[in-house]
Amino acid sequence: MELAPPLPRTSPLHDFLAPGSIAIIGASTDPTKRGYKAMVGLIKDGYPGAIYPINPKVDNVLGVRTYATLDDIPGPVDLALICTPAATVPGLVADCGRKGVKGAAILASGFRETGPAGARLEQQVLAAAREGGVRLIGPNTSGMFNLHKKVNLLALANVKPGNIGFISQSGNMLLSLVLEAEHNGHVGFSTYVGPGNQTDIGFNDYLRYLGEDPDTRVATFYVEGFRDGQRFLHNAREITAVKPVVVYKSGATEQGKKAASSHTGALAGSYAMTVDLLRQVGVSVVQHSNEILPVAEGLGLLQHAPGKRVAVVSDGGGQATIASDRIIEAGLELAELGEATKKRLGAILLPQASPVNPVDVAGSSDANPALLADCLAIVADDDNVDAVFLVGMFGGYHIRFAEDLLGGEMRGAESMIELARRIDKPVVVYSLYAPVKPPALRRLHEAGLPVYTSIEYAVRVLAALGERGVYLQDAANQAPLPAMMPNDATLAIFAAAQAEARNLFEFEAKTLLRAHGVDVPAEALVRNVDELDEVAARFGDRPLVMKVVSKDILHKSDAGGVKLNLHGRAALREAFDQIIGSCHAYKPAADIKGVLITPMARKGIEVIIGVSRDPIFGPVLMFGLGGIFVEILEDVAFRAIPLSRYAARSMVEQIRARRILQGARGEAAVDKEALVDLLLKVSSIVAAYPQLAELDLNPVILYEDGYAIVDARVIVNQTVLNPKDEA
Template identity: 65%
Template sequence: MAMSRISPLHDILAPSGIAIIGASSDPTKRGYKALAGLLEGGFGGDIYPINPKASEILGVPAYASLESLPRAPELALICTPASSVANLIRQCGEKGVKGAVILASGFGETGLEGKVLEQELLNAARESGVRLIGPNTSGLFNLHAKLNLLGLENVVPGNIGIVSQSGNMLLALALEAQHHGCIGFSSYVGPGNQTDLGFGDYLRYLGEDDDTYVAALYVEGFQDGRGFLEVAKEITRRKPVVVYKSGATRQGCAAASSHTGALAGSYAMTTDLLRQAGVSVVQYSDEILPVAEGLGALQQAPGKRVAILADGGGQATIAADRIVEAGLELASLSDTTRARLAEILFPQASLANPVDVAGSSDANPALLARCHEILIGDEGVDSVLLVGMFGGYASRFSATLAANEMAGAESMVETAWSTRKPLVVHSLYAPVRPPALERLREAGLVVYGSIELAIKVLAALAARGEYLARESSPTEPAIEASRSRLIEQALEEKRDLLEPEAKALLKDQGIAVPDETWVTSADQLGEVAAQAGETPMAMKVVSRDILHKSDAGGVRLDLRGAAALEDAYRQIMASCENYAPNAHIDGVLVSPMAAKGVEVIIGVVRDPAFGPVLMFGLGGIFVELLEDVAFRAIPLSRQDAQGMLDQLKASKVLDGLRGAAAVDKAALVELLLKVSQLVQTCPDIRELDLNPVIAYPQGYYQKGYAIVDARIILTTFDKETGDEFA
């Protein structure tokens, strides 16, 4: 069933006519290669080479200008220098051209002058209504429309759509597909500088394109990360999206004031947010095409439980190791499954998982297809991985086995397409492409020469299945933004919230905060001491100018009695005055010492590309050292919050180690959701740090946690000048 279409790119990427501005008779020029590619590819629409010095190019009549064309083409390919492009875009608008591909570099990527030129280009595009691909793009193709503006040879139509900021990466994928033999592409776009259209626009097009089954993106940077996430969350419900993200951008972190801000903008944050939106993130460039192929063909797995079917013990062991490392599970086979396998395999065969046929298939490779059928029928199995030498039995043992092996392939195809449980095949003979493996590939199954790549595909299939199951759950209700009195007052005074104010704001959101006393004079400490009795107390400075209290000597712990409190007060005032002589001191905060528990951190930062992002991780002073943290874009769903806890490498600490009781994880999930709601309610919050939060066992303390320190940063202005930051 065709999808509804919103994207403006459908006419642009499947035009009935195209103008090549700067067409050339020189084979080294892009204006020549694009024209040659259209002619050789059999493009059926109108082709208008534009060159005022030529009457024809490659046998096609040439025109002096856009104005002289007999009709308006939907697409223009501009092959002229950067300085000429803005004026040409205005001419495109006057003619009625819908979109333009701009190959020229020399724009914002080159410096200040280029940025001015790029802004002029964008202004021209908006005034004329012409959509821009590029500038500084490698070009595009739509193979199903026989539109090839790269002049790239040996690319065949298929179902993988590509968007890549690197032309060389596209070339690498094209060569890899050519070597593979059964992989083809639908469309390719090089986004270039993303002056107008960006990754979100291209993903929407691929999501709506009937010829694209899976989208694969090579990304160096997002111009509108938040917009991309919104599009990705919509598209991934319908078809898989694979992203390889290069680099570890730390936009805006140099001026970050909090632990969360210091960690935001990282590669880890970007990949967490992409996965939250249902994107399959690959870690290495050589995984892009295999994972895209596997997801495009098989779509998803119902779960993580994998059965390994092998004709050799060594590779079975390797596969088992890699499966566990990938976060998948070795399926537990039922007694019925084992009994059925025992009926057809040699006595020495291993009937546990991995299933090693131990020579049973040497004279009858089709036996592996029968084993596959048995394993797929086990309710405890979500997918099957076949490892070994299937496809190569005729070569390895006897040519007389070719027919038997082909019959096994046919049987695997029939079984595979009768179930939702995917079959992924690894074969030593994959590089030589024997007939039985080619039959599997032609039927839409996937075959890999690497066990590791095969398991990457299985992991992606399982993750997509889990994501789609989560997305079927009810969504959290929308929250209206508002501004509290505390925030209004702080903004009027051009400052951030003081810690007592921050905790009051948290309390208003239904978040549990400890009982504390805000003391502005040493004279008040006697009453505080009398109420505390022998309870050990903590004291810390309250100052709009001192963010890191410990560094300033602004914290004292384990205090008992009035004398100790008064002495600590004097010490804090002296230390802070020495640390920041001009700091405005608003007193101290006195509270009972928090009981020991598991320290975690919860933070929020408004990332320049992705907007408000929430972080959860191991807390205390080690958060930036260990960086065992998880990120999610706000708003969070309950599944997002639970996933943050489960994602941590140190998640076992939350479950209790060495006899310690497990912390109240449900309480932490509720806390994460309430923080998410707070940030939605109060868009003036720029950064938020709750560090540490002490997590306790269920029923131990208030709502299962104690917020020891809270920091909320509002300001987007320079504290000394009062000027707004850009």
């Protein structure tokens, strides 16, 4: 499939990741040194640009004239590879600035990742780079290559040019993928960079470069920790609209997060949150490292599927069943084939074959393997099918049965290639003979049809294609909603809280919500017992809740500060006295403003909506089941603020408990549109008020006709001024 129109070239990284000239600072005649290996890589690959080895002690390295310093080089330098120890780097980067070098890749470790002294040295390097206008790769980078430009600074052998761009915080992960690609025989790479400490250039910058690079059809990342997650998400939203982006995020466990931090000095963050935020902007996230190359290859070749409905054609019932299981587990669907499709299949298959999905040809192809291509063409013509999956032993018929079947397999391969070119639906192949690379499978691979060695790999690719297709189709609903306009009354509430060094009272938090269109139940703040009669008359016979209002009592129930199911004046007076007495006993010095009285919410489905400001990704919204469920099941979804309507709907559909919201065991389904509207309003409110550090609505009770916000808590950022004050 063809790519969308390319993005305009705006990244400054093109100037030195596709360099016209390279200086190797620390070029060496010692074959064990990186300054030697980099020279070998450039010379062996036939780099056409100027190579300038820097070494004052020798006349040449591998026959290339050396220079004592950068200043001695007669021409311009686009990229400098610095192969010398950490202590020398600040001065060398300053030299690069004076020479006009556009980018410098720093191999040395011994910086921020080693402690305070290393961090200070790293800041010196950054200061020198900023002063001289030099962009930095690393330090602590494993290096880089751009194979289409014959720039191979890692001197890797047997790695071929291709369409996969790869940015990895692990050099060993690159080596793993290179070896895997060599075994595959058809996969190649465009650009690789080890970002190292990301002192200057971060993942977001590399994403922009790969998104604009015409030689890259899929941008792939191994990430231990982001440093500017907000910018990465911003860039990813634009890049994924034109080409796939694949991310493997390590640090899924507490132990993994600690390892990531000690390895790179990066903040690893919450794994579940990071995965959700990446998927929010169209990134394909893989959960296992051995899926990186298969998914990158499949997305690079096929780009996307129209949807998630898969048709399986198999020459074996067992593998058809396995494929069906994996498809459902991956969140895909087995396409419901139309009657016309079944009739067409029945006309060419043996009577014992099954024309329903999964289609089991049941021996029909034993004497004519090209028949499988005919079956693929028939199911691909069905409007209910988004992707076609061939499962079985295609390519190995001439090995298993008779050599004269090779011709039929080759004809079948050509028919499959023609089918893939004709339709806008991906054709994915799993063959148990893939490891031995028979001629028909080699032909498929050479023509751009991926062939996988396991059903699991193939299904993961199908899932990535389907998820990307669904994301692209709903692009109209993916524009983030703008922030609401702050109003003066709410700004005054925040200002008062900041002046008193406290968080918002519950009634203030609800006032904030109510002021911006959120449906909040009526309530009354009562400061003394004489006000209770008026409140009782106002709410009538409805059962009421009474809660203490005090900045000094955070856990109201623990202090005896909550009373439920109150009816009438007498009950209200008794509850008021009990709450005041209990709270003073719990904390004698507590400043009690009064009590908050509101009608009790009727029974419904409890959910939680929370907001926090993540140090990497900025404001993030969380949604899940409320009450005890959120702590026990951890069944929650995260999205970065601001939300789009697509993002709000998708997080409601993401949680495992979504069937409860749909109405389990005869219960009415909740009002999902009201819930989506609430999520969007919360997002817009948080975007409008930087003083809001955290928000917790727990529980929110969902009904078939709306919702009720039972409790609202807002943590105030005491260091952020009102926007009007800042102006």
